[in-house]
Amino acid sequence: MTTQHWSLATGSRVAVYHYPPANPGTRHPIPLVYLNGGPVRGISVLDHRFLQLLARQGYDVYAYEQAGGGRSDLLPMSQYTISRPVRDLAAFVDRLNKGKVDILGFSSGGAVLTRALADPSIAARLHRAILAEPGPMDGPTARIAGHKGRKSARGLAPAMTGPRSTHVPRYAVAFGLMRLGLLTPDTGLIGQAEGDNAFTAADLGSDTASAYCARDAHRIPAEDTAQNFSFSPAASLRIQQTVKDSPSIASKLRRSRTPAMLMIAECSSQLRQWETTVLANDPAIQRTQYMPGVGHHMWNGLDDNNDRAAAVITAFLQDMPAPLPNYPTRDEIPAFLRDHK
Numbered sequence: 001m002t003t004q005h006w007s008l009a010t011g012s013r014v015a016v017y018h019y020p021p022a023n024p025g026t027r028h029p030i031p032l033v034y035l036n037g038g039p040v041r042g043i044s045v046l047d048h049r050f051l052q053l054l055a056r057q058g059y060d061v062y063a064y065e066q067a068g069g070g071r072s073d074l075l076p077m078s079q080y081t082i083s084r085p086v087r088d089l090a091a092f093v094d095r096l097n098k099g100k101v102d103i104l105g106f107s108s109g110g111a112v113l114t115r116a117l118a119d120p121s122i123a124a125r126l127h128r129a130i131l132a133e134p135g136p137m138d139g140p141t142a143r144i145a146g147h148k149g150r151k152s153a154r155g156l157a158p159a160m161t162g163p164r165s166t167h168v169p170r171y172a173v174a175f176g177l178m179r180l181g182l183l184t185p186d187t188g189l190i191g192q193a194e195g196d197n198a199f200t201a202a203d204l205g206s207d208t209a210s211a212y213c214a215r216d217a218h219r220i221p222a223e224d225t226a227q228n229f230s231f232s233p234a235a236s237l238r239i240q241q242t243v244k245d246s247p248s249i250a251s252k253l254r255r256s257r258t259p260a261m262l263m264i265a266e267c268s269s270q271l272r273q274w275e276t277t278v279l280a281n282d283p284a285i286q287r288t289q290y291m292p293g294v295g296h297h298m299w300n301g302l303d304d305n306n307d308r309a310a311a312v313i314t315a316f317l318q319d320m321p322a323p324l325p326n327y328p329t330r331d332e333i334p335a336f337l338r339d340h341k
Contacts, residue, residue, distance in 0.1 A: 001048055003071050006064070008091035010084070014064045015071035017043070019055035026058035030127050031098050032317070034063035035089065037107025037135075039239045040080065042070030042230035044223045047106075050299035050306055057314060062101075064092055066109075068235045080235040081242040085112045086122065093125040100127040102317055107270070107296065110134025111243065114278055117260065118252035128317055131285075132263040133296050135243075136274045137253070142244045144277070147340055149268035152295050153217035157209035211296035213267035221301050253281045261316040262288045263309075264328075267295040272341075276333045287316065287326045290341070 004016040021027040034051055036043045042065055055061045065072040066085045075084070089112060093101050103126055105113030113129055114137040116122045136142035212220050262285050264275050279285055289312045291298050299309040311323045328336035 005071075005073075006092070006095055008088055008095055010087050010091045012067040012075065012084070012088050012091070013073040014067060014088065014092070016062065016064045017048070017051070019051050019059075019061040019063075021058045021060055022056045023058065027060060028058050028317070030060075030100065030102050030317075031096065032059045032061050032102045032104060033089075033092070033096070034061065035085075035103060035105040035109030035112055036063065036065070036069075037109050038066065038069055038231065038236055039085070039108040039112075040066060040069040040232040040235040042224070042228060045225060045228055046221065046223050046297065046299065046301055049301060050309070053299075053306055053310055054313070057310065059314075059317075062096065065230075066112075068232050070230045074232075075235070077235065077238065080238040082112070082115065082239055082246060083242075085239075086115045086119065089113075089116050090122045090125060100125060102126075102128045102130070104130045104132060104313065105134065106132040108135045108239075111137050114253065114282070115249060117256045117258050117282065117284070118249040120255070123256060123258045126258050129258050129260040130263065130313060130316060131260060131278060132298065133265055133268060133270050134262075134275060134278055135270065137243075137278060138249045139244050139246045140248045140250075141274055141277045142240075144271065144273045146271040146273035146337075148271060149264075149295075149341070150266050151214040152210045152267045152269050153212040153214050153220060154210040154269070156214055156217035157212070157220050158218070210269040212300065213293065213295045216295070216300075216302060219302065223297070250277075250281045253278070254283060256282050256284045258284050260285045261312075263298065263312065264288060264290050265294050265296055265298050266290065266292045266341075269296045272337055276328070276337060279328070280330060280333060287322050288328055289322060289324045290327050291324070 001017055005013055006016050007013045036047055043063055051061045051063055067075050067088060068080060103113055110131045111134050113131060114134055117129055209220060260282060262279055279288060294305050299306045315322055
């Protein structure tokens, strides 16, 4: 994959990937921009393959790794806030300079997209928005008590193999204390670049398995190569904390007019209430697609999962009938939560 680096008006310098439509004759006129999860993680090999599938179906696909993640440049630790990637999204669309864009936001990228939809000045740049398994959109949502989807592969899958930074005592102590909230992410115990370079896919442990259904526990694909994997635990924790500290955006989201779709996975590791809060407060969500047989990472290369996810996405982008029922609707949220779907 070819990487470009773009300097944005915000000061971020991000790694950009472009997958033009394989057949220019089938090109869709509006670019599709992908916001990956993490936060502050490189785009996985599985995601790149899925984006290439969308390009083969005629989409002009752009993706960028958010500041501090993947091949993008680091920021000073104090600048890792949830507002930064939202402003970077607006700056990226301006730098792309192709008019309005469609956006696919996955996981924490979905949370960034939700917050963009709540800001009219940024939402004006967006044509259609797909919220795929979004994380919590604001502080009140992040503090909700709730439940996850159907059983995931967490605790069932074999332990990940490969080197771990946590075999080094200094890293084990630092990452462990940060996860427990006993050490601030901007600690001088380990530098940001050092921590990024030390952290490996195996360090994610059961977090990777949690993105798959229990039935897939013994066939979880490799999401990254050693060369491609990148994750900044300190920056990620800091952004998550700024989400928890942020005020409600519900009243602003209720004024959203950007056509949107919500994608929910059957075996989601996200709290259902994170997803249903967006559905309840965004009147412009036109359809919800409950994806059976998949976990949080819905396009994972197993079986026909990529094709099913692509069918749902392309149908919405083309304003065609949805492949799956519109479920849950806003009115069905109480029953959906009660039934632990």
